[in-house]
Amino acid sequence: DAKTTQPPSMDCAEGRAANLPCNHSTISGNEYVYWYRQIHSQGPQYIIHGLKNNETNEMASLIITEDRKSSTLILPHATLRDTAVYYCIVGIGTASKLTFGTGTRLQVTL
């Protein structure tokens, strides 16, 4: 069963903010929201994770709604190198407990 729903693809102009949505309406109270991305033919790369508070790091910001049923990953100034498949995952623990879905393919264009 899919625990998250993401749009299959999105476009973003270079230099603009990329806002990637994710629905996780069945998230349980102790499950975290993780974001990873996978650039073509490379291994997934961790971006950020959070429980209920908004989080920010050098790569991105994570906004989680108050009811925790959805979240948004924000890349503040997208570049061509941000073109990748972005995975939103909910779960507890590390890689052994996380189920990767099909993600959102983000295309950053000039």
Add this chain to the structure above:
Amino acid sequence: ETGVTQTPRHLVMGMTNKKSLKCEQHLGHNAMYWYKQSAKKPLELMFVYNFKEQTENNSVPSRFSPECPNSSHLFLHLHTLQPEDSALYLCASSQGEIGNTEAFFGQGTRLTVV
């Protein structure tokens, strides 16, 4: 550079061959993982090792045989594979198997079975 190194990056093997994939992590992590990514499919977790002990085997066929001699190294031994085993094989590591920390992935080995 993620601190997780996989070799070889590409491998072509016949169905009767025996080969091994290698993964090495320089992060001081205690948990290591093998994943399979087939074309247009999500990542599938294959094996989990925590402190060198196998803690998870997701019904992987016996033609895939993992080995974890220490916390820094992980191997996947391959024998009598099928063409449908062609995929990107990814290794990952994390500080431990439990706790909410991130996983670091290697670049993967692109395997083609002919």
